[in-house]
Amino acid sequence: MEINLLSGALGAEVKGIDLKDSSIENWNKINSLLLEHKVLFFRDQKISAEEQLNLAKRFGPLEKHIYVKGRKEYPEIIRIIKEPDEKRQWGETWHTDVSYNPKPTKVIILKSVEVPPVGGDTMFSNMELAYESLDEKIKDKIKDKKAVHSSLGAAAFTESYKAMEGNGNLDEYSNAHPIVRTHPETGKKILFVNSMYTKRIVGLDKEESDEILNEIFRHQERLDFTCRFKWTENAVAIWDNRSTHHQGLTDFFPGRGLGHRRVMDRIAIEGDNPN
Numbered sequence: 001m002e003i004n005l006l007s008g009a010l011g012a013e014v015k016g017i018d019l020k021d022s023s024i025e026n027w028n029k030i031n032s033l034l035l036e037h038k039v040l041f042f043r044d045q046k047i048s049a050e051e052q053l054n055l056a057k058r059f060g061p062l063e064k065h066i067y068v069k070g071r072k073e074y075p076e077i078i079r080i081i082k083e084p085d086e087k088r089q090w091g092e093t094w095h096t097d098v099s100y101n102p103k104p105t106k107v108i109i110l111k112s113v114e115v116p117p118v119g120g121d122t123m124f125s126n127m128e129l130a131y132e133s134l135d136e137k138i139k140d141k142i143k144d145k146k147a148v149h150s151s152l153g154a155a156a157f158t159e160s161y162k163a164m165e166g167n168g169n170l171d172e173y174s175n176a177h178p179i180v181r182t183h184p185e186t187g188k189k190i191l192f193v194n195s196m197y198t199k200r201i202v203g204l205d206k207e208e209s210d211e212i213l214n215e216i217f218r219h220q221e222r223l224d225f226t227c228r229f230k231w232t233e234n235a236v237a238i239w240d241n242r243s244t245h246h247q248g249l250t251d252f253f254p255g256r257g258l259g260h261r262r263v264m265d266r267i268a269i270e271g272d273n274p275n
């Protein structure tokens, strides 16, 4: 096995592990690497949908997206498609997947099906480091506080993306989670808000809540907390959605990144109630 760290903050590219093997022994190796590096990348993994599902099930029960239709034959797999002429794609600013759910996603397994020759890299950011390095005064202000996360409604996930199809659910809802959560497996503290879904701090007036959240969001964008992955076909990223943020870069500019299809198969594993 060979492990290459992607940055000084998080992320490792792993060689010598076959993701077709969903045995408990292989999963144990993957999970302990995941807890250590927070996001793992594997290249040249020609795994089938069933093999991707089998590996995902080792992490726990699979989660269905509340708004978006999965693949016809595999409803737990969402096929994320950006058509060649589209300048936008899913997940294009920093976020944690479905943080508005009572139990936000634990782990995501994303496999590339078609990748543009350039553009559409994915970035990840380490929210344990973001918490550790946060200003002590802010830490004090958010101690024991919760924040409300909003699901934004179905349109946010389908309207601007040609190939992303809704499942008919139009309800919008929100849930409050601790701003600082403790990782259920490592015991580490994590800054668990994100600028995409987190709307306000419970118990504070709007002005103070906005001020604190904006300062935290700015802090979370620090590039030294991040790593970046350039996709190749049949690459797989597995990330811990509890301790990281991510975004798919939308650098599809005319004459360079624009003009290519980008297709990914996403499986989400259900998490727990953050505390």
Ligand SMILES: [Fe+2]
Binding pocket: 091, 095, 096, 097, 246
């Ligand atoms: Fe995402």
